[in-house]
Amino acid sequence: MRQIRSLRKQGFKVKKIAELVGLTTSTVHRHLEKK
Structure with missing residues (x-):
């Protein structure tokens, strides 16, 4: 990812x-938040 x-x-x-x-936009947001 x-x-x-x-x-x-x-x-x-x-x-x-x-x-x-x-993916869903919320999943993408979650991935971007995680460093």
């Missing part, structure tokens, strides 16, 4: 990241 953070660094919106990795 390191992919999420790298996508976020590239400036993707959370909603877009969720679509790309096939």
Whole structure:
């Protein structure tokens, strides 16, 4: 799931990241909160 953070660094919106990795936006948010 390191992919999420790298996508976020590239400036993707959370909603877009969720679509790309096939997760819900809340799951993506949770991953971004965890360091």
